[in-house]
Amino acid sequence: MPEKFDVIVVGAGPAGTSCAYTCAKNGLKVLQIERGEYPGSKNVMGGVLYRKQMEEIIPEFWKEAPLERPVIEQRFWMMDKESTVSFGYKGLEWGKEPYNNFTVLRAPFDQWFAAKGVEQGVLLINETVANECIVENGKVVGVRTDRPDGDVYADVVVLADGVNSLLGKQLGFHKEFRPDEVALTVMEVINLSKEKINDRFNLEDNQGCTIEIFGDSTKGNLGTAFIYTNKESINIGVGTTLSSMIKAKLKPYDLLDYLKNHSMVKPLLSGGESAEYLAHLIPEGGYHSVPKVAGNGVIVVGDAAQLVNAIHREGSNMAMASGKMAAEAIIRAKEKNDFSEASLNSYREALYNSFIMKDLEKYKDAAHTFEHHPQYFKEYIPMVNQAMSKFFTVDGTPKREKQKQIMRSVTGTKGTFKVIQDVYRAWKAVK
Amino acid sequence: MHIVVCVKQVPDTKIIKINPKTNTLDRRSAPAILNPYDAHAVQEAVRMKRLIKNVYISVLSMGPPQANAIIKKSLEIGADEGYLISDRAFAGADTLATSYALSKALEKIASIRPIDMILCGKHAIDGDTGQVGPGIARRLDIPPVTNVIEVTELSEKDQTVVVKRKLSGGYQLLRIQMPCLLTVEKEINEIEYSPLPNMLKAARYEPVVWTVNDLQDVDRTQLGLKGSPTIVGKMFTPPKHEGGKRLEGSADEQVKDLITCLLEEKKELFYVK
Numbered sequence A: 001m002p003e004k005f006d007v008i009v010v011g012a013g014p015a016g017t018s019c020a021y022t023c024a025k026n027g028l029k030v031l032q033i034e035r036g037e038y039p040g041s042k043n044v045m046g047g048v049l050y051r052k053q054m055e056e057i058i059p060e061f062w063k064e065a066p067l068e069r070p071v072i073e074q075r076f077w078m079m080d081k082e083s084t085v086s087f088g089y090k091g092l093e094w095g096k097e098p099y100n101n102f103t104v105l106r107a108p109f110d111q112w113f114a115a116k117g118v119e120q121g122v123l124l125i126n127e128t129v130a131n132e133c134i135v136e137n138g139k140v141v142g143v144r145t146d147r148p149d150g151d152v153y154a155d156v157v158v159l160a161d162g163v164n165s166l167l168g169k170q171l172g173f174h175k176e177f178r179p180d181e182v183a184l185t186v187m188e189v190i191n192l193s194k195e196k197i198n199d200r201f202n203l204e205d206n207q208g209c210t211i212e213i214f215g216d217s218t219k220g221n222l223g224t225a226f227i228y229t230n231k232e233s234i235n236i237g238v239g240t241t242l243s244s245m246i247k248a249k250l251k252p253y254d255l256l257d258y259l260k261n262h263s264m265v266k267p268l269l270s271g272g273e274s275a276e277y278l279a280h281l282i283p284e285g286g287y288h289s290v291p292k293v294a295g296n297g298v299i300v301v302g303d304a305a306q307l308v309n310a311i312h313r314e315g316s317n318m319a320m321a322s323g324k325m326a327a328e329a330i331i332r333a334k335e336k337n338d339f340s341e342a343s344l345n346s347y348r349e350a351l352y353n354s355f356i357m358k359d360l361e362k363y364k365d366a367a368h369t370f371e372h373h374p375q376y377f378k379e380y381i382p383m384v385n386q387a388m389s390k391f392f393t394v395d396g397t398p399k400r401e402k403q404k405q406i407m408r409s410v411t412g413t414k415g416t417f418k419v420i421q422d423v424y425r426a427w428k429a430v431k
Numbered sequence B: 001m002h003i004v005v006c007v008k009q010v011p012d013t014k015i016i017k018i019n020p021k022t023n024t025l026d027r028r029s030a031p032a033i034l035n036p037y038d039a040h041a042v043q044e045a046v047r048m049k050r051l052i053k054n055v056y057i058s059v060l061s062m063g064p065p066q067a068n069a070i071i072k073k074s075l076e077i078g079a080d081e082g083y084l085i086s087d088r089a090f091a092g093a094d095t096l097a098t099s100y101a102l103s104k105a106l107e108k109i110a111s112i113r114p115i116d117m118i119l120c121g122k123h124a125i126d127g128d129t130g131q132v133g134p135g136i137a138r139r140l141d142i143p144p145v146t147n148v149i150e151v152t153e154l155s156e157k158d159q160t161v162v163v164k165r166k167l168s169g170g171y172q173l174l175r176i177q178m179p180c181l182l183t184v185e186k187e188i189n190e191i192e193y194s195p196l197p198n199m200l201k202a203a204r205y206e207p208v209v210w211t212v213n214d215l216q217d218v219d220r221t222q223l224g225l226k227g228s229p230t231i232v233g234k235m236f237t238p239p240k241h242e243g244g245k246r247l248e249g250s251a252d253e254q255v256k257d258l259i260t261c262l263l264e265e266k267k268e269l270f271y272v273k
């Protein structure tokens, strides 16, 4: 006789574990199913973990979680072929409690987080794939795993199975991706001694730095690259939407190679030893791509619900917040013993009233705008670089004259009208 | 019938790094796993359980509290019960002290439920000695049968088991009186994909943990580092095998080349005073 639980959570990433943890803490009987050898074994993330949403699940987690470095500096580069315009912020307040965010490596972090769930009573099984939802009379009543005697039942099944969410697709909640709805990202973990990292990034032992790179890092295509410092390694990665990759005939690993050998990047990595190479999709469709998130006996959270803010590289925090909201809706449903779509829709409501859907709404046209108007990445970034170079090169030209020359070269190549339109369009997309 | 399988947690030597300065294993560099040969031993017990009903499978391990994980793994494969002996007093044990500690734990398990058969892996992949199994058998005074590649017959009534032992260039067929101890090779079976109910049971399971004080009649001088006369004289990483030389041409030419090579390069072998 197959077992029945209150909740089955499919996936042990940040979304699934937040949900499982919160349910178990509130006395529900939870089964969490993870495909990997252990939670985090296959998971990929640039590595910035946001304190706020994590803290709402485990207060003062930084005292025990396996974190790399608190981020005290965020840099942004607009990179051209042989130059870069950079700005950023470094603040020591971010290096003290309660911190702002941290770099993490997902394998140890996910494992630790899932173990906290187990402490709360979650029954976690690894190396098991949920192949499909068991549906009876229009209601999800359990999952069928790939193991012999593999059926298991629950009042609610939570799909936290990540960006590809095969289970969500099977239920018809979301369609196959369009190539402009997902970014393909490749990254590498490069081992480098603590001393070298501290020297090159101007850090102390317990300080971290993030660099987001736009422009030539993606050869001018819509996308970004990043460099994050861990304790004794560096994460470097780059990604663009699948559609850009197809259009520009780019291969992701070529792009990463190009970035690693870029004159602005190479010195930061030199002498490092490649430890891991990873590739993963990021859902970047934003607001318009969010599928149905609740049905009869089923809830969708995290990447599976496409909850990623690509402009601010926020994903894990949205995963955690949505997992927690799902748990709260399930707890309410359990009190009424009603697991229908109408009842579980209290999750949908909470989600749409939270920062998650508000932020996704704010940027709902951003990716679209930038994708369809490649001039932002292809033309303006080199232009800004040239302007800076001109302005700061001391050659006897009066500064006022230099400003005029810069304006002339900007409007000269593009025409005043077009520049004004582009500025307006960009502002509208992110306002 | 009661089968006890002795299992060990080992670093995954497929990925482990060796510290080139000290020549010791960098244990942090590899995840801890159930010794692969032991996994086959557990699987074989499960197979026997399917053959004749009424088989109860226990696993026993000596190790730190984290060795819990391999006991759970054994339950996933199909064991019914797991015992862990864990105590600082056991630390630093060589094969002599390990077999002593395990035999004491086996005596205690036998007092709960008499043991008919003990299974071990051929050897642990982090030491490759293969001495613990026979050591246990000697201490318990039961027959040890090493390198088993097949259990062909199992008779509960006569209390006998027929096994094939791997020999170089053949095999040996033996009928053994139980209780006995078998150590198994990998080819004895294929590890099966565990059914979901086993996974759920293992995830819930907490093994029985014993310290030295829980065992009876223990001579503490035979435990741990104190009870371990083995001295590791030297450790080294085997040098990488360099590609050999390829001789080409007709058979005659090749033989000629070979002889020249041997005479030139291995002169000392042919040196006559």
Ligand SMILES: Cc1cc2nc3c(=O)[nH]c(=O)nc-3n(C[C@H](O)[C@H](O)[C@H](O)COP(=O)(O)OP(=O)(O)OC[C@H]3O[C@@H](n4cnc5c(N)ncnc54)[C@H](O)[C@@H]3O)c2cc1C
Pocket (backbone or CB within 6 Å): A010, A011, A012, A013, A014, A015, A016, A033, A034, A035, A036, A039, A040, A042, A043, A044, A045, A046, A047, A048, A049, A050, A128, A129, A130, A131, A160, A161, A162, A163, A166, A185, A186, A187, A237, A280, A281, A282, A301, A302, A303, A304, A307, A308, A313, A314, A315, A316, A317, A319
């Ligand atoms: C290169 C890269 C860089 C990123 N950088 C950042 C960053 O710096 N900061 C940030 O906040 N976010 C970042 N993100 C996004 C972030 O990684 C995701 O938003 C986050 O991991 C989503 O969590 P999740 O739990 O929804 O999904 P996942 O973390 O993908 O977890 C899904 C889990 O489900 C398991 N699973 C899937 N299918 C099944 C199945 N059928 N049965 C059983 N188990 C299954 C998987 O093995 C996995 O463990 C980045 C993403 C990428 C790819």
